[in-house]
Amino acid sequence: IFLMGLALQMISFAIFTLLFIDWAYKVRKHGQDEWLRDGLAGKPWYKDRRALAAAMLISCIGILVRSTFRVIENAQGFEGHLATTESFFYCLDSLPLFIAIVVYLPFWPGNFISNDLPRGTGDEESHSATELKAGGAHDNPHTAVTRSGNLHP
Numbered sequence: 047i048f049l050m051g052l053a054l055q056m057i058s059f060a061i062f063t064l065l066f067i068d069w070a071y072k073v074r075k076h077g078q079d080e081w082l083r084d085g086l087a088g089k090p091w092y093k094d095r096r097a098l099a100a101a102m103l104i105s106c107i108g109i110l111v112r113s114t115f116r117v118i119e120n121a122q123g124f125e126g127h128l129a130t131t132e133s134f135f136y137c138l139d140s141l142p143l144f145i146a147i148v149v150y151l152p153f154w155p156g157n158f159i160s161n162d163l164p165r166g167t168g169d170e171e172s173h174s175a176t177e178l179k180a181g182g183a184h185d186n187p188h189t190a191v192t193r194s195g196n197l198h199p
Contacts, residue, residue, distance in 0.1 A: 048120065049117065052116050052117045052120060053117050056113035062106070063103075063106040063107075066106065070103075083095070084096065098153045098158050101150060104146070104149045105145075105146040108142035108143060109142070109143070109146050111138060111142040112139055112142040115134070115139055116139065
């Protein structure tokens with residue numbers, strides 16, 4: 047059951063990676079304005095969304111390498127060659143995972159989100175965190191604020 051779970055995880059992440067590659071290809075091919083937007087705006091390469099897409103692809107590859115290693119390692123059993131050779135563990139498990147994480151240090155996804163996004167669809171009231179904390183019933187932890195801004199106990 048454990049091996050089947052690892053295999054399903056690897057397959058599902060491979061599908062996600064393929065969908066991500068397909069999306070990036072389609073945006074690059076059919077949405078040139080969006081694909082080139084950061085470069086044309088004069089942003090440095092480390093603030094360009096294409097760099098974030100490349101970082102995500104590198105991260106996906108690292109996770110897929112690790113997942114493939116783990117499936118094969120567990121298929122061989124606890125006494126198998128991959129499980130008993132430390133260099134395989136470091137090169138095919140630790141290093142790809144380290145790279146998959148470290149690649150986001152200069153390209154943290156939150157840095158690419160702009161603050162000029164619309165706050166609602168027009169029908170909803172927009173409340174900042176300070177506005178919600180400012181008054182009366184908002185201080186009650188048992189009171190919820192709905193998307194429309196109405197208070198409900």
